[in-house]
Amino acid sequence: MLRRWLHKLVALFRRRRLDEELDEEIRAHLEMATEENLRQGMGPREARLAARRSFGGVDQVKEHHRDVRRFRWLDDLAQNGRLALRSLLKDLGFAAVVILTLAVAIGANTAIFSVTDGVLRRPLSYPDEDRIVTVRAQTRPETGGGGTSFSDRGFWHFVNNNRSFYIFAVYFTQSAPFTLTGDGDPLEVYAAALTASAFDLLGVLPQRGRLPTAEEDLPGATQVILLSDGLWRGRYGSDSAIIGRTLTVNGLPFEVIGVMPAGYDFPNPDIDVWSPLVLDRASENFSGHYIEGLGKRAAGSTVESEIVDAEGLISRFGEAGYPEEWLTGGFDGSAKVTPLKETIVGDSRQPLLILLGTVGFVLMIACSNVANLMLVRAEGRTRESAVRLALGSGRRRLIQQQMIESALLALIGGAAGVLLAFLGTRLLVSLAPASIPRLGEIGIRGSTLLFTTGLSVSVGLLFGLLPALRSSSAKSLAVLRDGGRGSTVGRERHRVRSALVVTQVALALVLLVGSGLMVRSFQELRTVDPGFQAGGLLTFGLRPLRTKYEGVEGIARLYDRLIEQLETVPGVLVAGGITILPLTGGRGYQTRLIEDFPLADGEFPPVFHIRRATPGYFAAMGVSVVEGRTFNQDDHNLRLGSIVISNSLKQKYWPEVSALGKRISGATVVGVVGDVHDSGLDTEVDEFIYHPMLDSVGGGVVAMTMVVRTEVDPVSIVPETRRLIGELDADLPITDVRSMSEVVGDSLSRTIFTMSLLTLAAAMALFLGSVGIYGVISYIVSQRTSEIGVRLALGADSTKVRRMSLMQGMRLALAGVVIGLLAAAAMGRLLTSLLYGVSSFDPVTFVGGSLIFLAVAAFAAVIPALRASRIPPAVALQST
Amino acid sequence: MNRLKNDVPYGTLDLMILKTLERGPLHGFGLARRIEQVSENLVKLNQGSVYPALLRLQQHGWITAKWGVSETNRRAKFYSLTRAGRKQLRSEIENWERTASLMARFLATEP
Numbered sequence: 009m010l011r012r013w014l015h016k017l018v019a020l021f022r023r024r025r026l027d028e029e030l031d032e033e034i035r036a037h038l039e040m041a042t043e044e045n046l047r048q049g050m051g052p053r054e055a056r057l058a059a060r061r062s063f064g065g066v067d068q069v070k071e072h073h074r075d076v077r078r079f080r081w082l083d084d085l086a087q088n089g090r091l092a093l094r095s096l097l098k099d100l101g102f103a104a105v106v107i108l109t110l111a112v113a114i115g116a117n118t119a120i121f122s123v124t125d126g127v128l129r130r131p132l133s134y135p136d137e138d139r140i141v142t143v144r145a146q147t148r149p150e151t152g153g154g155g156t157s158f159s160d161r162g163f164w165h166f167v168n169n170n171r172s173f174y175i176f177a178v179y180f181t182q183s184a185p186f187t188l189t190g191d192g193d194p195l196e197v198y199a200a201a202l203t204a205s206a207f208d209l210l211g212v213l214p215q216r217g218r219l220p221t222a223e224e225d226l227p228g229a230t231q232v233i234l235l236s237d238g239l240w241r242g243r244y245g246s247d248s249a250i251i252g253r254t255l256t257v258n259g260l261p262f263e264v265i266g267v268m269p270a271g272y273d274f275p276n277p278d279i280d281v282w283s284p285l286v287l288d289r290a291s292e293n294f295s296g297h298y299i300e301g302l303g304k305r306a307a308g309s310t311v312e313s314e315i316v317d318a319e320g321l322i323s324r325f326g327e328a329g330y331p332e333e334w335l336t337g338g339f340d341g342s343a344k345v346t347p348l349k350e351t352i353v354g355d356s357r358q359p360l361l362i363l364l365g366t367v368g369f370v371l372m373i374a375c376s377n378v379a380n381l382m383l384v385r386a387e388g389r390t391r392e393s394a395v396r397l398a399l400g401s402g403r404r405r406l407i408q409q410q411m412i413e414s415a416l417l418a419l420i421g422g423a424a425g426v427l428l429a430f431l432g433t434r435l436l437v438s439l440a441p442a443s444i445p446r447l448g449e450i451g452i453r454g455s456t457l458l459f460t461t462g463l464s465v466s467v468g469l470l471f472g473l474l475p476a477l478r479s480s481s482a483k484s485l486a487v488l489r490d491g492g493r494g495s496t497v498g499r500e501r502h503r504v505r506s507a508l509v510v511t512q513v514a515l516a517l518v519l520l521v522g523s524g525l526m527v528r529s530f531q532e533l534r535t536v537d538p539g540f541q542a543g544g545l546l547t548f549g550l551r552p553l554r555t556k557y558e559g560v561e562g563i564a565r566l567y568d569r570l571i572e573q574l575e576t577v578p579g580v581l582v583a584g585g586i587t588i589l590p591l592t593g594g595r596g597y598q599t600r601l602i603e604d605f606p607l608a609d610g611e612f613p614p615v616f617h618i619r620r621a622t623p624g625y626f627a628a629m630g631v632s633v634v635e636g637r638t639f640n641q642d643d644h645n646l647r648l649g650s651i652v653i654s655n656s657l658k659q660k661y662w663p664e665v666s667a668l669g670k671r672i673s674g675a676t677v678v679g680v681v682g683d684v685h686d687s688g689l690d691t692e693v694d695e696f697i698y699h700p701m702l703d704s705v706g707g708g709v710v711a712m713t714m715v716v717r718t719e720v721d722p723v724s725i726v727p728e729t730r731r732l733i734g735e736l737d738a739d740l741p742i743t744d745v746r747s748m749s750e751v752v753g754d755s756l757s758r759t760i761f762t763m764s765l766l767t768l769a770a771a772m773a774l775f776l777g778s779v780g781i782y783g784v785i786s787y788i789v790s791q792r793t794s795e796i797g798v799r800l801a802l803g804a805d806s807t808k809v810r811r812m813s814l815m816q817g818m819r820l821a822l823a824g825v826v827i828g829l830l831a832a833a834a835m836g837r838l839l840t841s842l843l844y845g846v847s848s849f850d851p852v853t854f855v856g857g858s859l860i861f862l863a864v865a866a867f868a869a870v871i872p873a874l875r876a877s878r879i880p881p882a883v884a885l886q887s888t
Numbered sequence: 889m890n891r892l893k894n895d896v897p898y899g900t901l902d903l904m905i906l907k908t909l910e911r912g913p914l915h916g917f918g919l920a921r922r923i924e925q926v927s928e929n930l931v932k933l934n935q936g937s938v939y940p941a942l943l944r945l946q947q948h949g950w951i952t953a954k955w956g957v958s959e960t961n962r963r964a965k966f967y968s969l970t971r972a973g974r975k976q977l978r979s980e981i982e983n984w985e986r987t988a989s990l991m992a993r994f995l996a997t998e999p
Contacts, residue, residue, distance in 0.1 A: 012948060015947040
């Protein structure tokens with residue numbers, strides 16, 4: 009069989025030659041036969057005829073020969089394909105719309121699905137990861153409610169007494185980066201400290217070297233570190249002798265004992281250095297909660313048993329030596345046990361799910377559009393099919409031809425969709441805010457593409473097949489009889505189509521409302537006064553090495569000198585520094601005691617946001633001064649113990665009187681400044697206490713973010729700034745150079761991203777929805793052309809005709825809008841957390857969206873109506 | 889008994905062609921005439937129908953074709969058996985004879 013197949017394959021390429029050869033053979037045959045007949049005594053003419061007769065039909069032989077020669081099905085397919093192509097080209101508009109719709113459905117859906125999928129569903133890279141959880145002790149809502157981490161004593165208590173955790177460990181992410189010096193420019197790296205048991209728990213071995221041992225967790229052990237793959241490759245050139253090398257971290261020597269594998273990103277992808285977490289068993293620390301709990305479930309225990317266990321342990325923290333106030337005032341007795349994955353991706357889940365829903369909608373709209381279009385086409389060919397059937401064309405052949413048409417459309421649309429998917433994913437990833445975790449790991453997965461392509465293409469094929477089957481059934485012959493009007497098949501199909509359009513409109517409206525809400529929300533956000541002047545402000549971070557300067561005084565002097573120098577740069581107005589820049593997500597809060605308001609029994613001390621600032625900071629940021637003054641040189645040089653508080657703090661405690669002179673935890677208020685949005689433009693302002701660089705109790709500052717107000721474009725002074733800093737201290741890394749406007753923009757990036765996507769989806773939905781309406785009305789009009797013709801001929805007003813068509817379209821649109829509004833109201837809750845200053849039932853958006861849609865629908869319905877009313881009555885009457 | 893011209897099933901025609909070519913290469917016309925002669929004109933096939941059959945046999949690799957010159961100095965395509973073709977012929981003959989004897993025995997039995 010293979011031999012035959014090969015022969016046929018070869019024959020494909022030698023078609024013409026083989027035809028010629030056969031011709032020659034047949035000619036020779038006939039001539040020889042004629043000759044023989046002549047020899048037998050027939051006349052020339054008779055001889056020829058006889059030869060022909062005994063040969064049989066020449067054309068038949070040739071066709072038969074060709075049949076043997078080729079792949080029959082291939083030729084049939086090619087022929088049908090050519091026919092299909094030709095008929096599609098005739099209806100190019102239809103074909104283009106279907107292909108475009110399919111491409112968008114597949115492309116957009118796959119791209120967004122891939123992004124969502126990549127972040128949410130890809131498993132983390134730890135063995136048995138579904139048994140790993142983070143554990144926090146639940147705190148009372150007044151103190152923040154997010155659950156708190158453990159203290160040393162708490163940890164030991166847990167380790168010694170737990171039952172459901174097979175391993176319980178802790179880790180700690182250094183909030184401030186380490187500075188690596190030597191081997192190049194000073195570099196800031198983020199570090200995490202893990203107990204040896206934490207490394208064991210995660211179960212990932214380094215690609216080189218080893219994990220820390222339990223001994224290295226003890227105080228006094230040699231300082232060791234592990235590097236990330238990225239750091240090892242980038243800074244140390246994949247040096248194979250890296251193990252055992254000593255690096256200088258924060259001025260201190262650390263020995264490299266291992267390199268973690270690529271992609272290891274515990275507890276977050278920014279971490280480049282891991283070190284053992286040193287915990288003293290004899291530690292008295294039970295109040296400083298800073299270490300995160302990590303547990304691995306013993307096989308057989310469940311999340312519930314873990315929670316019970318953890319809660320039991322926490323409630324017995326008293327045994328660990330916790331004072332009563334902490335137990336009753338701080339913890340509420342329950343434990344927060346969360347699977348590891350949620351801790352890492354938790355934040356982004358909701359907006360991404362919204363996006364997923366959005367895209368699902370668009371897919372549904374697109375598919376129903378494709379379905380509709382297919383049905384229209386089939387409708388238009390009912391008569392043609394009926395005629396062909398009556399003329400004897402095989403039913404199967406007819407179906408086959410229509411199927412091939414649908415298949416062709418589906419294939420081209422599918423190919424376009426796949427292309428769009430790749431481009432779209434690339435585009436989305438480049439536009440996404442960096443805050444979305446694990447962005448770099450995202451690519452299109454085969455299964456995703458297969459799913460969306462399969463779905464869309466199936467819809468196309470299905471809606472190509474159904475009408476094909478219907479139209480070739482016996483019923484369709486009836487179509488011929490009553491001239492194409494009012495057939496039951498047609499009416500049923502019309503109902504289906506109307507239902508599809510109404511659904512489209514509803515879905516599109518939901519998207520429109522959603523995106524409208526986001527747009528309004530964004531606008532509201534942009535009008536929020538952040539409390540400072542963002543324009544013309546350069547920011548960058550500095551972290552001087554503590555060991556290089558004599559304590560915090562030396563560092564303060566460094567900053568003083570730096571600011572002095574900066575202010576001499578042409579274009580610079582004023583410069584200052586702050587420990588944590590607003591809107592950068594930094595957190596720094598501590599408890600304080602306000603002298604005027606002593607604590608009652610069992611009351612928990614209030615928590616404030618604490619910052620340290622240089623004298624020029626407030627002026628540079630453009631923060632208003634409400635009362636008193638801001639810092640001067642003396643405040644830090646003489647350690648006067650002055651503080652500046654934010655207005656909200658003053659209003660809370662001293663609404664009627666001046667806050668100047670008030671004492672808070674041993675410091676004196678010298679000024680009140682305006683509130684600043686620190687955690688986000690969309691959150692409440694917090695209560696701030698600003699300290700100078702050095703205060704009266706010996707505390708000081710190390711890392712700061714500098715803010716420089718300029719007359720010129722902030723970025724233009726960057727080179728000069730770098731030079732100045734290099735002169736002052738060559739080992740000082742400069743990080744995060746951004747203008748303040750960029751910082752503000754970045755803080756809004758997630759909102760912008762969500763909003764842009766929703767708007768895009770809404771626009772697509774709007775377009776598709778109106779195409780749907782246009783299609784339905786066109787169809788209705790075309791069906792009624794003869795009726796319209798009669799009416800016009802009988803003197804009906806053409807405006808009346810137009811209105812009739814318009815009304816039909818509007819009725820559909822209205823139905824869709826009503827359903828859509830109800831759906832939007834129901835789903836509005838999903839968006840609530842992303843909205844700012846706008847309720848999820850915002851009437852302006854709802855009404856506005858409906859009006860926009862009705863207007864678009866009216867427009868889409870009017871066009872075919874206009875065309876209908878312009879048809880000369882004679883033509884209309886004819887087209888039966 | 890004159891059978892209808894289209895009555896010869898492919899299988900049979902193939903076998904006839906193979907057998908006829910056993911004696912030596914022939915061109916299409918010659919082959920068709922020989923078949924008619926051997927069957928003593930009891931089989932009147934459309935002579936043209938040998939050509940598709942010949943192509944099929946070529947596809948199977950049982951015959952090969954070569955352009956040559958006929959007795960009347962005309963250019964014609966000559967077909968000859970291949971070794972595989974001879975093997976095929978032998979096995980087909982065996983099959984026929986087995987079938988024929990089976991049928992003969994069957995038909996000879998008294999009801």
